[in-house]
Amino acid sequence: MKQVKVYGPGCKRCETTEQMVRDTAARLGLDVEVEKVTDARAIAMAGVMSTPGIAIDGRLVHAGGLPDATRLEGWLTA
Amino acid sequence: MTVETHDLHPGHRPPALLWHAGVAGFVLLWWLVYHRLSPLADRLTGLIPVDRHSHTGEAIAFFLYDVPKVMMLLALIVFAMGVVRSFFSPEKTRALLSGRREGIGNVMSAGLGVLTPFCSCSAVPLFIGFVSAGVPLGVTFSFLIAAPMVNEVALVLLFGLVGPAVALTYLFFGLAIAIVAGFVIGKLHLEGWLQDWVREIHSGATPPGGVEGEDLTMVERYRLGLQAVREIFAKVWIWIILGIALGALIHGYVPDELMARIMGADAWWSVPAAVGIGIPMYTNAAGVIPIVEALLGKGAALGTVLAFMMSVIALSLPEMIILRQVLTLRLIAVFIGVVGSGILAVGFLFNALF
DSSP states (O other), X not given: OEEEEEEOSSOHHHHHHHHHHHHHHHHTTOOEEEXXXXXXXXXXXXXXXXXXXXXXXXXXXXXXXXXXXXXXXXHHHO | OOOOOOXXXXXXXXXXXXXXXXXXXXXXXXXXXXXXXXXXXXXXXXXXXXXXXXXXXXXXXXXXXXXXXXXXXXXXXXXXXXXXXXXXXXHXXXXXXXXXXXXXXXXXXXXXXXXXXXXXXXXXXXHHHHHHTTOOHHHHHHHHHHHHHSOHHHHHHHHHHTOHHHHHHHHHHHHHHHHXXXXXXXXXXXGGGBOHHHHHHHTSXXXXXXXXXXXXXXXXXXXXXXXXXXXXXXXXXXXXXXXXXXXXXXXXXXXXXXXXXXXXXXXXXXXXXXXXXXXXXXXXXXXXXHHHHHHHHTTOOHHHHHHHHXXXXXXXXXXXXXXXXXXOHHHHHHHHHHHHHHHHHHHHHHHHHO
């Protein structure tokens, strides 16, 4: 099971990103665990400089702006 | 510009060539419509049974011409900036700035602050990312001042509603304040006034280097441009309409002499008063600029109005609350003091010159 972390202090884009991850996983029938990280310090220490950021199994794959839908599918199925 | 031929899912999306043609066609159409806006607005105003030269008539004409004009300018420039910003990222900017000497570092940082995608909600992670990678504190501040203050929404609105000269003036002095204020803060050596946990990171434990390079295709850059347009419009359309409506009212109804007396160049105290009122106020550029235009039209002094606008956009309470997580109150006070003084200086300079 993939561990997905969505980094964002709670702005609208960050919430949309988290929903995109959940929706995409559900649509593809993938079993993922999504965790939302909102603490600014934890976000910074993960190496994310612009939010929202996405890490999958500990590897940061995206930072800044909404993720591209196709790429998101790619990360979740890789 | 090269044509991308290797789209990820050729079956689902229009090929790159279609995108290029679409963008070019759209820009052409934009150009054609934009140049016919004034006669169109006149004809629309003519349909309303109000005397064109009455107060109400003037206010309506102002509104019907300015709203579409500003919306069109905004759509084009925000799209273009969205595409341009896709070539920049905080990671690349940090790499360019880390270990850079102060002075040249402040100049680069202010410039990159305009071009790098930035949202005030990620000010804290960005601050940490910069400082931990050896970007000097003052250089980091130059970035944090320029990024919100010199933004395309403010510039487009100034350009469209007030004129190119004032827009350029704002761009130049916005950058100047970011460079000088960052330089001064750097010279004060206030690293000790960061919050404790930030100081600990500062002195060693560097966080990981960020996301591994995402190589974007041109089509993805277009998409980012469109996404920027959608987000900006969702956020600012209501402010633009309200602001322009208020501007139209002032335009049509407020007597010319009144503003000149309250906000004219002769009243020396008007600049500090404008900054004092502007700092706690929080609105985006879109809400404040139509008012600025109308005030200028009625004789308020340029320096006073620019000072008001800069303090509203560059210094805001919500941003200070966010920065409180990394800066001590003393450092925030210095930050407000230095930037506020820069704005005051610009205001006085302009009132003296024009």
